[in-house]
Amino acid sequence: MTDKKVLFVASEMVPYLPENEVSSMAYESPRMVNQMGGQIRIFMPRFGNINERRHQLHEVIRLSGMNLVVNDMDMPLIIKVASIPKERIQVYFIDNDEYFKRKATFSDEEGNLFPDNDERAIFFAKGVVETVKKLNWSPDAIHVHGWMASLLPLYLKKYYADEPLFAESKIITSIYNKGFEGTLDESMFEKVKFDGFAEDDIDVLKNATYNNILKLAIENSDGVVVASKEVPDELKEFISSQNKPVLSYTSSEEFENSYTNFYKTKILS
Numbered sequence: 001m002t003d004k005k006v007l008f009v010a011s012e013m014v015p016y017l018p019e020n021e022v023s024s025m026a027y028e029s030p031r032m033v034n035q036m037g038g039q040i041r042i043f044m045p046r047f048g049n050i051n052e053r054r055h056q057l058h059e060v061i062r063l064s065g066m067n068l069v070v071n072d073m074d075m076p077l078i079i080k081v082a083s084i085p086k087e088r089i090q091v092y093f094i095d096n097d098e099y100f101k102r103k104a105t106f107s108d109e110e111g112n113l114f115p116d117n118d119e120r121a122i123f124f125a126k127g128v129v130e131t132v133k134k135l136n137w138s139p140d141a142i143h144v145h146g147w148m149a150s151l152l153p154l155y156l157k158k159y160y161a162d163e164p165l166f167a168e169s170k171i172i173t174s175i176y177n178k179g180f181e182g183t184l185d186e187s188m189f190e191k192v193k194f195d196g197f198a199e200d201d202i203d204v205l206k207n208a209t210y211n212n213i214l215k216l217a218i219e220n221s222d223g224v225v226v227a228s229k230e231v232p233d234e235l236k237e238f239i240s241s242q243n244k245p246v247l248s249y250t251s252s253e254e255f256e257n258s259y260t261n262f263y264k265t266k267i268l269s
Contacts, residue, residue, distance in 0.1 A: 001260065002037035004268060006030070007139035007169075009128050010044045011146025012105065013091070015084065016055055017047065022176050024252070025227055026145040031087055032256050033263075041137060043128045045120070045148065046080055046093035048103045057082045057093060063134050068126045070119050071191040075099070077127050094127040106148065106180065113180055117148070118188035118208060122195075125151040129160055138165045141267050143172045144221070147179055150213050151192070153220035154202070159195055170222040170267045175235055177228035179210030211235055218242060223267050225259070 010026035017023050030040045046057070063079035078095035094100075099120045107113050114120070129152075132139070144152050153171045160166060185191075189205040204212040211234045218224055218238060223245040239246055245266035250258040 001033050001263065003039065004033070004141070004263075005039045005041075005137065005139045006033050006263075007128075007132065007137075007142045008040060008042045009142065009144050009149045009152050010042065011148035012047075013042070013044050013145075016044070016050045016082075016091070017105065020178060021228055022146045022178055025174065025255070027084075028252070028255070029143060029145075029259060030089065032259065034087065034089055036260065040089065041132065041135070041139070042089065042091045043131070044091065044093060045124050046078075046095035046100050047105045048101045049105065050093075052080075055082045060092075063092075063131055066130060068123055068130065070122050070126075071194055075123055077123075077130065079127075079131055092131060094124050094131070096123060096127075099123055113182065113184065115185055118184040118191060121148050121151045121184075121213075122191060124148060125155045126159075128152060129155060129163070129166075133163065133165055136165070139169050141170045141172060141263065142166075143174065143225075144217060145174045145227075146176065147210055147213055150217035153217045154192075154197075155195075157220040158197055158201060171220065172223045172225060172267060173214070173217040173221040174225040174227040175214060175218070175231050175239070177230050177232070179214075179232075182209075184208040184213070211238075218244070223247070223262070225262070 008030045012023040013026040014023045030042050034040050057080045060079045060081050066077050067074040068077050075096050080093040080095055083090050188208040192202050215238050224239055225247045226249045229249050247262040
C-alpha cells in the first residue's frame with residue numbers, strides 16, 4: 001500500500017461518535033492503510049453531537065466558503081479539520097449550520113429519522129468531492145462506509161464523470177447491517193434528479209429505503225466489502241447479481257490481511 005492514495009468517506013467514525021460497526025471500521029481501515037505507508041484522507045459529516053472543543057476541530061478558511069446547490073437551494077459549505085493525535089491522522093468534516101448543527105446524527109430523541117436526511121446525504125457527497133478538488137488530491141481508491149455516505153459513488157460516476165481528478169479512482173462500498181427503518185423523504189428522487197441524472201440511473205430512489213440506497217452505491221462501485229456478519233438478504237442477492245469483486249465478511253481481528261489483499265489484488269491492480 002506504500003504511497004497509494006486512499007480516500008475514506010464515512011457516515012460516522014470513532015473517536016468522534018460512539019463506537020459501532022460502521023464507526024469502528026471507518027477508523028480501523030484508514031489507520032491500517034496509514035500504517036502501511038499509504039496516503040489517506042478521511043471525510044465525515046460534522047454532526048452537532050461531536051464535541052468540537054474536546055476534539056479540537058477548527059475551520060479551514062481556504063477550503064470553506066463555497067455554496068453547494070441542493071434541490072435549487074444554495075447551501076454554504078464549511079470545512080473543519082481535526083487530528084487523531086496518537087495516529088497522526090487528519091479528519092476533514094463537512095459542515096453546514098442548516099444540516100449539521102442539531103445535537104444528533106440521523107434521528108431525533110424519539111428515534112424518528114430527520115426529514116432532511118436525503119438533502120444532508122446529497123450535500124455531504126458534493127461537499128466531499130468539491131473539497132478533494134480544492135485539495136487537488138487524486139485518490140487511487142475511495143472507500144465508502146455508512147449509508148449517509150452512500151450517494152458518493154453515484155455522484156462520482158455520473159455527476160462528476162468528467163472530473164479528471166477522479167478518472168482513475170476505484171470506488172469500494174462497505175455494506176453494513178446497520179441501516180434505518182422506513183424510507184427517507186419521498187421527494188428524494190426528485191431532489192437527486194434535479195442534478196441532471198437520468199431517471200433510469202436513480203429509479204430505486206422513488207422508494208428510498210436503506211436497501212435501495214445501498215443498491216445504488218453498489219451499482220456505482222468497483223468493488224464491495226461485506227462488512228457485517230449479517231446483511232439483508234435483498235442486498236446479498238443484489239451483490240451476487242453484480243459482476244464486481246466482493247470481499248466476504250471478515251472479523252475485526254482478521255480484517256487487515258483480507259482488506260490489504262483485496263485492495264492490492266482486486267482494486268488497485
